[in-house]
Amino acid sequence: MHPSSCFIFFLSLFLNFFPKYVFANSFLSCSVRPSCGSISNIDYPFWGSDLNRPESCGYPGFQLHCNENEPEITIMDVTYRVLAINNSSKTLNVSRTDYRDDICPTRFQNSSFENSPFQYTPDTRNISLYYGCQSLAVPVNLTSIRQISHQFECPINERNTMGYYVIGDFWGTAVGNYLGLCSDRVIIPVPNSQVSLLERNQNPDALEEAVKVGFILQWSADDTQCEGCLNDGGQCGRNSTGEFECYYCPESEGDLCPKRSPGGNNIPAKLGQGLGIGIAGAAVVGILLGIGVLRFRQQRQKMNDHAEIEAFIKKFGSLTPRRYFYGEIKKMTNKFSDKLGQGGYGTVYKGKFPDGRLVAVKVLGESKGNGEDFMNEVASVSRTSHVNIVTLLGFCFERSKRALVYEFMPHGSLDRFIYDRVLHHQNRQLEWKTLYDIAVGIARGLEYLHQGCNTRILHFDIKPHNILLDGNFCPKISDFGLSKLCERMESVISMACARGTIGYIAPEMVCRNFGGVSYKSDVYSYGMMVLEMVGGRKNIDVGVSQTSEIYFPSWIYSNLDRSMNLDPNGVTDEEEEIRRKLIIVSLWCI
Structure with missing residues (x-):
C-alpha cells in the first residue's frame, strides 16, 4: 500500500472511531467516586492520580493526594489535611x-489563598505566630502589650527561642514594632470558635488545638455549569485546552455506554476492541502529525529568535556588545567549573578569553517569555561607558539560555569588606581613605547613569552586593536586572x-504618599549603603545589645553631634573627618 493511502486509511479510521470511544471512556473515568480515609464519594472539582480520577475530571488547583489513607491538598505551596468536603455548600x-x-x-509559610479558587468564610480569623523573638522589654506606658497572648518556645538552629502569638493584625502599632524584632512570622487562619477559646485559655496547648481543628474554605469551580451537566446525565470535567467539558454517553452509542450493575461498572468487549483500534490509529496519526508539528515549531522558533536578535541589533546598532553562542560560554568557563557566587537572578562563574583575559560570566535562570527583560538589561549596560560602571563584554541568548559576560573584578563585591569584620580589620588596604574613594566613585557612577547618558538609567538596586571592586579597589556599579530606561x-x-x-528601597517605591518614583530613589539607596560602609553592619540589626540601636540610621543621627567613636581600634583626626563627611552625606541622601 502506498504511504499516502496508508495515512488516509488510518486517518479515516481515527476520525470515525476514536472520538466517541474517548468520550465514552472519559465519561466512565469521571463516573468514579473514590474514597480516602473518612472522605468518600470524591467528585468534581477534585481529582488525583492516586485516586483513579484523572486531571480531566477535575479543576486546576483541586488535586488531592491520599497520603497514608489521609487526603491532602496543596494550595499556594502549603499542604493541608482535608477533614471534610461538602459539595452542596461548596x-x-x-x-x-x-x-x-x-x-x-x-x-x-503563611496561609494565603490569593489567586486561587479558594477563599475564607466569614467564620474565619487570622492569628499571627512570631518565632525567634527576644524577651520583650516592655515600657511602663505600653498598655497595649497586653494584647500579646501567651508565649511559647520553639527550637531554631538547635536552640530554644521565644515565640508569641497574637489575634488580629498589629502591624504598624507599638505591639507590632516589638514583634517586628522576631525573626519569622506566620499567619494561620482559625475558626472564630477557637479564637474565643484562645482568648480565655492562653497557653500553647490551646494554640495547638486551635490550629488542628482546621478552618472552612469556600471554593468556586464552574459550579453552575457542572450542576447543569449532572442534571443532564453527564459527568463534569475539563478538556485539553482547560475549558469546562460535560462528558456524555448518548444512548445512540448502545453498548459503548457503561452499564451499571450492583458490582460496579461493566465495560462490554466491544468498547475494549474499539479502544484498541482507535488507540492504534491515533498512535500512527499522532506520530506522523507530531513529526510535522515538531519540525514546524522548530523552524518557527528559530525564525522568531533570529527576528528578535536582529531587531535588537538594529535598534541599538553599534552599542550592542558581542553575541556569543552557548557553546562558547561553556568553553570560556571550562564547563562552568569555577563558581564565584550566586544570587537571585543567576549564578556567576569565572571564565577566560582565548587571549588569557579573565572574565565573569553571569548565567541567568530559565528564560521566560521572549527574553524582553534580559534584552533590556543588555541594552542598559550597553549604553554606558564609565570607569565606575561595570563593562559588559558580551552576551548569549539562545532561547532559554542566557548569559552576560563582564570584566573580571578580583576583589569581588563590596559587601564582603563591610560585613566580614575579620577581613575588614586585617586588610590594611581598606582604610578610611579607600572607603571614601569607593563612596565617591559610586556617586560618580550614579551621576553618570542619571545625567551623563542620552537616556537616563535608573538602577533601582543599589546595595553593597552590586558594587564590584577591581584590583585597585575602584568601584563598579553592576547588576542592572531591575533597571529602567527613561x-x-x-x-x-x-x-x-x-x-x-x-533595607535599601526608597519609601516612595512602596508608598506613593512619599512622592513619585524618580532618580532620587537611587540616591536614597546610596545613602543607606554608605551608612553601612561607615558602621560595618546592616542598617537594621537585631543583634545589638540595646533596642535603641536596632535602626542604625536613626541611632547614628541622634549621636552624630556627640562625636561617638564607632571603631574600637580608634582613628586619626583625618580619618574621623572623613567618616563624619560620609555620615553627613549619607543622611542627606536619606
Whole structure:
C-alpha cells in the first residue's frame, strides 16, 4: 500500500472511531467516586492520580493526594489535611499538615489563598505566630502589650527561642514594632470558635488545638455549569485546552455506554476492541502529525529568535556588545567549573578569553517569555561607558539560555569588606581613605547613569552586593536586572510594582504618599549603603545589645553631634573627618 493511502486509511479510521470511544471512556473515568480515609464519594472539582480520577475530571488547583489513607491538598505551596468536603455548600474543611504534631514547623509559610479558587468564610480569623523573638522589654506606658497572648518556645538552629502569638493584625502599632524584632512570622487562619477559646485559655496547648481543628474554605469551580451537566446525565470535567467539558454517553452509542450493575461498572468487549483500534490509529496519526508539528515549531522558533536578535541589533546598532553562542560560554568557563557566587537572578562563574583575559560570566535562570527583560538589561549596560560602571563584554541568548559576560573584578563585591569584620580589620588596604574613594566613585557612577547618558538609567538596586571592586579597589556599579530606561526630561516615572532589596528601597517605591518614583530613589539607596560602609553592619540589626540601636540610621543621627567613636581600634583626626563627611552625606541622601 502506498504511504499516502496508508495515512488516509488510518486517518479515516481515527476520525470515525476514536472520538466517541474517548468520550465514552472519559465519561466512565469521571463516573468514579473514590474514597480516602473518612472522605468518600470524591467528585468534581477534585481529582488525583492516586485516586483513579484523572486531571480531566477535575479543576486546576483541586488535586488531592491520599497520603497514608489521609487526603491532602496543596494550595499556594502549603499542604493541608482535608477533614471534610461538602459539595452542596461548596466548602472544604482543612488544617495545616506542618502544624499537625506541634506549633514548631520546620519551614515558616503563611496561609494565603490569593489567586486561587479558594477563599475564607466569614467564620474565619487570622492569628499571627512570631518565632525567634527576644524577651520583650516592655515600657511602663505600653498598655497595649497586653494584647500579646501567651508565649511559647520553639527550637531554631538547635536552640530554644521565644515565640508569641497574637489575634488580629498589629502591624504598624507599638505591639507590632516589638514583634517586628522576631525573626519569622506566620499567619494561620482559625475558626472564630477557637479564637474565643484562645482568648480565655492562653497557653500553647490551646494554640495547638486551635490550629488542628482546621478552618472552612469556600471554593468556586464552574459550579453552575457542572450542576447543569449532572442534571443532564453527564459527568463534569475539563478538556485539553482547560475549558469546562460535560462528558456524555448518548444512548445512540448502545453498548459503548457503561452499564451499571450492583458490582460496579461493566465495560462490554466491544468498547475494549474499539479502544484498541482507535488507540492504534491515533498512535500512527499522532506520530506522523507530531513529526510535522515538531519540525514546524522548530523552524518557527528559530525564525522568531533570529527576528528578535536582529531587531535588537538594529535598534541599538553599534552599542550592542558581542553575541556569543552557548557553546562558547561553556568553553570560556571550562564547563562552568569555577563558581564565584550566586544570587537571585543567576549564578556567576569565572571564565577566560582565548587571549588569557579573565572574565565573569553571569548565567541567568530559565528564560521566560521572549527574553524582553534580559534584552533590556543588555541594552542598559550597553549604553554606558564609565570607569565606575561595570563593562559588559558580551552576551548569549539562545532561547532559554542566557548569559552576560563582564570584566573580571578580583576583589569581588563590596559587601564582603563591610560585613566580614575579620577581613575588614586585617586588610590594611581598606582604610578610611579607600572607603571614601569607593563612596565617591559610586556617586560618580550614579551621576553618570542619571545625567551623563542620552537616556537616563535608573538602577533601582543599589546595595553593597552590586558594587564590584577591581584590583585597585575602584568601584563598579553592576547588576542592572531591575533597571529602567527613561527620558532625561521625565522627573517622575510610573512603576507597576516595587523594585529593589529590603533595607535599601526608597519609601516612595512602596508608598506613593512619599512622592513619585524618580532618580532620587537611587540616591536614597546610596545613602543607606554608605551608612553601612561607615558602621560595618546592616542598617537594621537585631543583634545589638540595646533596642535603641536596632535602626542604625536613626541611632547614628541622634549621636552624630556627640562625636561617638564607632571603631574600637580608634582613628586619626583625618580619618574621623572623613567618616563624619560620609555620615553627613549619607543622611542627606536619606
